[in-house]
Amino acid sequence: MKLVTAIIKPFKLDEVKQALEAYGITGMTVSESSGYGRQRGHSEVYRGAEYKVDFVPKVRVEVVVDDVDAGDVAMVILKAAQTGRIGDGKIWTVPVEDVIRVRTGERGLDAL
Amino acid sequence: MKIDSGDTAWVLASAALVLLMTPGVALFYGGMVRAKSVLNMMMMSFGAMATISVTWVLWGYSEAFGESWHGLVGNPFQHFGLSNLLSDKSVFGTIPALAFVAFQAVFAIITVALISGAIADRAKYSTWLIFTVIWATIVYFPVANWVFAFDGFAATKGGWIANSLKTIDFAGGTAVHINAGAAGLVLALILGKRIGFAKDPMRPHNMTLVMLGAALLWFGWFGFNAGSALGANNTAAVTWVNTMAATGAACLGWLATERIRNGHGTSLGAASGIVAGLVAITPACSAVTPIGAVAIGILAGVLCALAVSLKFRFGYDDSLDVVGVHLVGGLVGTIAIGFLASASAPAGVDGLFYGGGLDQLWRQAVGAGAVLTYSFVVTGLIGLALHKTLGFRIERDAEVQGIDLEEHAESSYDLGSLGGGGLSHAGAAAFGAPTNNSAPTNSSTPAATPNRQGATS
Numbered sequence: 001m002k003l004v005t006a007i008i009k010p011f012k013l014d015e016v017k018q019a020l021e022a023y024g025i026t027g028m029t030v031s032e033s034s035g036y037g038r039q040r041g042h043s044e045v046y047r048g049a050e051y052k053v054d055f056v057p058k059v060r061v062e063v064v065v066d067d068v069d070a071g072d073v074a075m076v077i078l079k080a081a082q083t084g085r086i087g088d089g090k091i092w093t094v095p096v097e098d099v100i101r102v103r104t105g106e107r108g109l110d111a112l
Numbered sequence: 113m114k115i116d117s118g119d120t121a122w123v124l125a126s127a128a129l130v131l132l133m134t135p136g137v138a139l140f141y142g143g144m145v146r147a148k149s150v151l152n153m154m155m156m157s158f159g160a161m162a163t164i165s166v167t168w169v170l171w172g173y174s175e176a177f178g179e180s181w182h183g184l185v186g187n188p189f190q191h192f193g194l195s196n197l198l199s200d201k202s203v204f205g206t207i208p209a210l211a212f213v214a215f216q217a218v219f220a221i222i223t224v225a226l227i228s229g230a231i232a233d234r235a236k237y238s239t240w241l242i243f244t245v246i247w248a249t250i251v252y253f254p255v256a257n258w259v260f261a262f263d264g265f266a267a268t269k270g271g272w273i274a275n276s277l278k279t280i281d282f283a284g285g286t287a288v289h290i291n292a293g294a295a296g297l298v299l300a301l302i303l304g305k306r307i308g309f310a311k312d313p314m315r316p317h318n319m320t321l322v323m324l325g326a327a328l329l330w331f332g333w334f335g336f337n338a339g340s341a342l343g344a345n346n347t348a349a350v351t352w353v354n355t356m357a358a359t360g361a362a363c364l365g366w367l368a369t370e371r372i373r374n375g376h377g378t379s380l381g382a383a384s385g386i387v388a389g390l391v392a393i394t395p396a397c398s399a400v401t402p403i404g405a406v407a408i409g410i411l412a413g414v415l416c417a418l419a420v421s422l423k424f425r426f427g428y429d430d431s432l433d434v435v436g437v438h439l440v441g442g443l444v445g446t447i448a449i450g451f452l453a454s455a456s457a458p459a460g461v462d463g464l465f466y467g468g469g470l471d472q473l474w475r476q477a478v479g480a481g482a483v484l485t486y487s488f489v490v491t492g493l494i495g496l497a498l499h500k501t502l503g504f505r506i507e508r509d510a511e512v513q514g515i516d517l518e519e520h521a522e523s524s525y526d527l528g529s530l531g532g533g534g535l536s537h538a539g540a541a542a543f544g545a546p547t548n549n550s551a552p553t554n555s556s557t558p559a560a561t562p563n564r565q566g567a568t569s
Contacts, residue, residue, distance in 0.1 A: 044315060045374045047384060047420045047433060051313040 001096040001109065002070035006061045007033065007089040008081040013059050019080035020063065025073065026112070029062040039087035058089060064096055066109055116206035119343040123211045126339020130218040133332035134161050134225045140325025140383070141229045144432050147317040148514025149233040150524045156228035156240055161221050163244045168217040169194050175253035176216065177261050183272030185254040186261065204266050205342055212266060215339060216256070222336075223252055223288045229432030230296030231303050231504075234511050237519040239502045243494065251490050252291065255483055259287040279479030280459055280472065282351065283340040285395025285446040286483040293439025294487035296430060302495040303505050305429035307512060314431075319379050326383035330359060333390045337397045347458040351397035355390065358397075358409035362389025365413020373417075381417065384437060388416035391441030396449045399459035404452040412444045443480055450476040 008016060013030065020028060034055035041054035065073050074091050082088055101111040138157035142150045164172065171188040178186030191197055194213060202209035224244045228235075259281050261270030273279050273286070281287065308314070316322055337355045341348035366385025367377035392412030393405055400408065420436035423429065430436065450473025453463035462468030498504050505511075510518035517523065 045370070045376065045378060046315055046380050047436075048370070048373065048417065049421070049424065050374070051315055053313065053315075 001064055001099060001112070002067055002093050003096045004063045004065060004070055004073050004077070004091065004093050006074075006077045006081065006091040007035065007058050008061060008077070009083070009087065009089060010057055010059045012081045012083070013061070016061055016077055016080040019076050020061075020073070023073065023076045025063055025065065027063075031060045031062075033058050033060040037087075037090065056087065064099055064112060066112070113203045113206060115200070115203055115208055116343070119206040119345070120208060120211050122344035122348065123207050123215050123339060123342055126335035127211070127215040127218055129332045129335025130215070130222065130339065131161075131332075133329050133336065134158075134218070134222050136325045136328030136332055137222065137225045137229075138325070139321045140329060140387070141232065141432050143318040143321030143323075143325060144229075144316040144380075145232050146314060146514075147524060149516055150317065150321075151516040151522055152237065152519050153228065153232055155237065155520065156235070157225040159237070159241050160224040160228070160244050163241055164221040164224055164248055165217065167245055167248055168213075168220055172220060172248060172253050173213050173216065175249070176220070176256040177212075177266040177270075179267045180257055180261060180269045180271055183258070183269065183276060186257045186267065188253075190267075207342060209266070212342070215342070216260065219260075219284060219288060219336075220248055220252055220256065223284075223292050224248055226289070226292035226434060226438055227296045227299065230300040230430045230434040232431035233306050233515055234303060234505050235515075236503055236506050239498050239504045242502065243498055243504075246494050246498075247295065247491060250494060251295065251487055252287075255287045255291055255486065259284070259479070259483070273479045273482065277475055277479055277482075279446075279475045280399050280449050280453065280461060281395040281446060281479065282398040282459070283337045283394045285391070285442045286480055289391045289394060289438040289442030290446065290480055290483050291487045293435050293437075293442055294484045295491040296434030297428070297439065298488050298492040299495050299504075300428050300430045300435075302492070302499050305427070306431060307508065309429045310424055310427075316380060322383050323379060326386045330386055330390060333359075333394075336390075337394060341398075341458075347398055350458055353402055354397040354400060354405035355393050357402045358393035358405040358412070359386055359389035361406040361409025362386065362392065362413035362416075363409075365389075365410040366417040367413075369414050369417035384416070384420070384433070385413045388412045388437050388441045391438055392445035392448070395442070395446045396452070399449050399453040399457050399461060399463075401454050401457055404448075404454060404457075407452060408445055408448045411448065412441050415444055416440050439484075443484075446476050446480040447473070450474070 034057055036054050036056055039056065041052055041056055044051050044053055063073060070093050074093055077091055098107060099111040100107050134157050138154040142154040145153045171192055173194060174191035175186045175188040178188065178190035180186050197209040204212045224247065258271035258273040261267065261274060263270045263275045334352055334355060338348040338352040341351060363382050363385035366381045366388060370381040371377045389409040389412050392408050396408055416437050419440040420433045422436065449463060451464045453459065453461045453468065453472055454466045455462045461472050463472050464470060495504065506515060506518055
């Protein structure tokens with residue numbers, strides 16, 4: 001199994017969720033996060049004093065999938081989240097050793 | 113004199129409006145600080161409401177409006193505790209003496225509360241409370257005597273600025289705003305900069321609180337200015353309209369300045385412009401026409417928007433711009449009277465632009481300068497004395513962690529569900545019961561239960 005993690009622009013969350021559902025993904029975990037990449041931050045001005053805000057609000061989407069689906073899922077997210085402008089985010093995939101469904105104790109693919 | 117019920121109703125209602133301004137200041141300042149110090153910021157205003165309420169009825173009123181000693185300070189013992197003013201024979205003008213006492217009390221409260229913005233995030237709370245009492249006693253009450261105590265109103269002899277110098281200060285450009293601004297400046301210098309000043313981002317943690325605070329200030333300020341007419345009359349109506357006009361103009365002036373300088377008009381700029389306009393029209397609202405009020409508003413909006421950047425140039429941490437808004441705004445309004453006063457307004461004096469020459473202008477300048485100097489010097493002495501003895505600033509680590517936790521043992525926002533560690537001593541602290549890590553509890557220790565039962569049965 002693989003864990004696909006995507007850091008995306010917050011306003012793209014709905015499109016990504018719909019695209020993943022259309023692909024057949026049945027669950028995901030979403031959290032609010034902050035960070036920066038090449039985009040760096042932005043500046044805000046309060047009473048004439050300019051502040052550099054480095055950590056930009058983002059949404060982190062996490063999906064655990066079967067090995068064979070991992071590449072497709074990453075592409076599904078990519079298509080839905082891409083605007084082509086700076087700050088679109090990142091997607092990475094890492095191997096997952098085991099998954100257990102807490103309610104039943106099922107393991108592995110059965111737990112997804 | 114006979115009590116007029118309309119006048120009395122208006123003054124009592126105005127007093128309540130002005131009291132609401134201090135929670136307004138608490139929200140205005142509270143939203144501007146970081147989330148780790150919002151409670152302390154608000155508590156500084158609420159603390160001033162508590163200390164000055166008590167101080168005022170004991171000796172404050174008497175010191176401000178008792179029989180004046182050479183126009184400098186009222187006799188603090190004459191009306192100590194106010195018990196000799198309670199009869200319905202005690203009438204000032206057309207209102208009961210205590211209506212005037214109430215109205216002036218809330219001015220004292222807000223003046224003290226305004227200072228707190230200059231020393232946000234870092235002042236020891238106990239020292240702040242002591243400061244409020246000493247400062248009111250040595251600075252505000254005498255200055256209120258100078259500016260607000262007219263001969264023959266509450267006492268035969270009033271203060272020197274009102275009666276001899278004849279500076280026009282209708283509702284407190286000098287006594288309230290220049291006074292608080294100068295005090296804020298010198299306290300900011302004594303306490304020093306916040307850790308990370310001009311390096312770390314110190315953005316407002318909640319702009320909606322700031323906007324709400326500005327709205328309450330604007331609302332309450334109609335009591336502050338129009339209530340200062342001390343009657344439900346034409347002067348109240350004129351000052352009401354001038355207050356509205358100047359405030360709107362100052363909001364636009366600040367937004368325009370930001371738009372030109374930084375590219376955006378901000379909500380903090382709008383809220384700040386509103387307060388700057390209110391401050392500037394405070395002394396002038398009885399002396400100018402509505403057109404004059406708009407001019408004062410624009411001037412205050414632009415100049416205060418520029419003035420708030422001075423702290424970075426000169427390196428003093430007036431955290432929430434008490435100097436930039438209240439000192440500068442107060443000066444703008446007080447001095448502008450010398451130029452823009454019109455005899456067609458209730459004060460009946462012409463300024464330079466209306467053919468009155470320089471006479472009123474120098475009176476305005478001297479009055480403003482006197483209050484500024486007195487406040488700066490005496491606040492400096494009080495601040496230094498407290499700083500050297502009790503300490504006016506919290507420890508470095510406590511400031512970094514956040515003053516709310518250090519001074520009040522509270523957190524402002526509990527938005528998540530992960531913070532809880534369980535209730536350790538339900539009600540025990542309130543009844544003085546030993547805690548887990550002190551001596552073992554014995555059965556005779558006063559516990560919460562018997563008292564609770566008594567209360568609910």
